[in-house]
Amino acid sequence: MTIDRKHTGPRMSQIVIHGDTVYLAGQVASDAPGQPAGAQMSDILGRIDALLAEAGSDKTKILSATIWLSDIRDFSAINEVWDAWVVQGHTPARACVEAKLAMTKYTVEVGVVAAR
16 A cells, blocks of 8 residues: 655655545644634644645544644633534544643644545
């Protein structure tokens, strides 16, 4: 079975497809500095939509999602955006944890695994 990597750099690929499973790298907001967690989450989910479409999938096929927050007090703000975006009846398995992110300008990071 082949492995297809897209947007590959020296450290990671943004999309890895193996069979009918799509793995996305952790996504962060493209315009993070000064943006509140809810705005970052909205930007991230748009990026996820675009990457999944490129891989031949969509948000109804997300199997699992992991959300990292630099401050767990942003949990309600990101959930408000998530709940408006996710398709009811197609909600994935999900984890959300507080973690120190690689760069302080980011307050949210989201990784997903989806079916095609």
